[in-house]
């Protein structure tokens with residue numbers, strides 16, 4: 731039973747804009763002043779909605795994604811801003827030599843919103859992002875930790891039972907896949923859920939990678955209820971209770987989303 735925003739790109743776009751305006755931009759702004767000319771890159775930009783509030787501030791925005799359909803939609807929806815040179819959406823791999831050559835040391839802010847959990851080899855990828863930062867630049871990450879009840883992204887499943895069942899994504903692979911197959915999930919869903927299972931980004935591993943990459947945490951916010959659940963499930967966002975945020979491993983199971991800015 732996929733949620734309606736997984737099926738309708740315009741709804742997804744509007745939710746990206748609203749969530750970014752209310753939560754992502756204000757969070758980034760706590761450590762980085764945003765003004766006309768601030769250069770912002772979003773990796774995994776999808777339909778490009780997250781960047782809209784930044785473009786409204788006068789920031790120069792570049793979105794990059796490995797899904798060409800989503801980049802086409804981004805270019806269509808924001809055609810005016812793209813024509814005006816305020817936004818650019820690219821179907822590109824950030825590891826491509828021409829991407830690195832063009833954008834080396836170029837950005838003030840890099841955004842990965844609900845993207846890092848989709849990207850393999852995070853130990854290599856996160857330090858690589860530093861190549862695109864200006865001196866003093868910052869990277870924002872927002873993602874659902876792996877061990878939270880729906881950390882496998884099972885809400886994208888087409889069947890009600892598999893989309894609503896918590897925590898079964900942490901079962902061994904053969905059992906997890908077996909349940910998904912038995913429920914009748916299609917190959918596309920199996921592939922996407924398999925990719926998320928391969929990356930398994932927990933709060934602890936993420937913080938270890940930051941440390942190894944020489945990136946300092948400048949700001950963080952953990953959520954008991956992810957701000958995007960407002961759209962998905964009609965739930966009010968709720969910050970995590972502070973003492974829980976200091977309990978390694980346990981916090982992963984009951985924290986549905988984390989925001990970090992690092993630099």
Ligand SMILES: C[S@@+](CC[C@H](N)C(=O)[O-])C[C@H]1O[C@@H](n2cnc3c(N)ncnc32)[C@H](O)[C@@H]1O
Pocket residue numbers: 746773774775776777780794795796797800823824842843844845848849
């Ligand atoms: C869940 S969507 C998030 C879209 C948007 N950032 C948002 O918050 O709604 C994750 C996006 O990351 C993209 N993606 C996954 N791996 C990527 C990579 N290595 N480089 C760029 N984009 C990637 C996917 O194609 C997808 O559009």
